[in-house]
Amino acid sequence: MSQKLLEELKDAVISGNIKKAKKIAEQIIDQRLPINLTLDTLMKAMKIVDQRYERKEYFVIDVASSASAMREAFKIFEPYMEVELTMVKGKIVIGSLKGNIQSLGKDIVAATLRSAGVQVVNLGVDVAPEEFVGAAVREKAQIIGISVSMEETIPYLKDVIDILKKENLRDKIKVMIGGNAVSEKTRKDYEIDAYAVNAQDSVQKVKALLA
Numbered sequence: 001m002s003q004k005l006l007e008e009l010k011d012a013v014i015s016g017n018i019k020k021a022k023k024i025a026e027q028i029i030d031q032r033l034p035i036n037l038t039l040d041t042l043m044k045a046m047k048i049v050d051q052r053y054e055r056k057e058y059f060v061i062d063v064a065s066s067a068s069a070m071r072e073a074f075k076i077f078e079p080y081m082e083v084e085l086t087m088v089k090g091k092i093v094i095g096s097l098k099g100n101i102q103s104l105g106k107d108i109v110a111a112t113l114r115s116a117g118v119q120v121v122n123l124g125v126d127v128a129p130e131e132f133v134g135a136a137v138r139e140k141a142q143i144i145g146i147s148v149s150m151e152e153t154i155p156y157l158k159d160v161i162d163i164l165k166k167e168n169l170r171d172k173i174k175v176m177i178g179g180n181a182v183s184e185k186t187r188k189d190y191e192i193d194a195y196a197v198n199a200q201d202s203v204q205k206v207k208a209l210l211a
Contacts, residue, residue, distance in 0.1 A: 035077050081112060093143075097129075109147070116207075132146065176195070
């Protein structure tokens with residue numbers, strides 16, 4: 001039954017059925033299914049939506065509908081999120097890289113980090129490299145978190161690192177990436193400090209970077 005509900009949730013998000021997504025999310029809460037598992041299901045659904053958009057099977061309106069369905073489901077899950085209560089001392093500025101307008105994955109990561117005790121400054125979407133660095137300096141953050149959902153925007157990561165080096169901040173401010181378009185290989189290629197697979201992994205990576 002639990003797997004069936006998760007599949008129904010995924011289908012509801014992919015199809016952009018807001019009413020159905022909310023109803024299934026409420027059923028998942030009632031049945032006390034693991035919230036972390038449902039968050040992974042939401043992320044998988046949006047990954048499929050992104051892929052369909054890239055293949056021109058979906059239009060912007062379709063993506064927006066799916067994003068709305070995911071957002072409404074997440075609102076129901078958020079109060080029940082299960083996070084390791086590490087109470088990590090530190091601050092991160094987080095945002096979607098320039099050219100990326102998908103915010104939900106980033107918002108889930110931000111909420112998860114806050115639940116773990118991390119101070120989070122959410123910069124929003126379409127954030128330029130210099131904005132990431134400027135915000136980190138202004139907020140006295142130890143980490144910059146960058147979400148990347150579109151492959152063509154990956155090269156902007158080099159600009160973030162280059163600016164940090166130019167300002168002699170590379171040793172003081174760490175960089176973590178995540179999102180559908182990046183991987184561990186991306187981390188190595190662009191000299192990034194950490195790559196987080198999902199929201200829960202981001203907590204562990206932030207904890208390690210702050211150690």
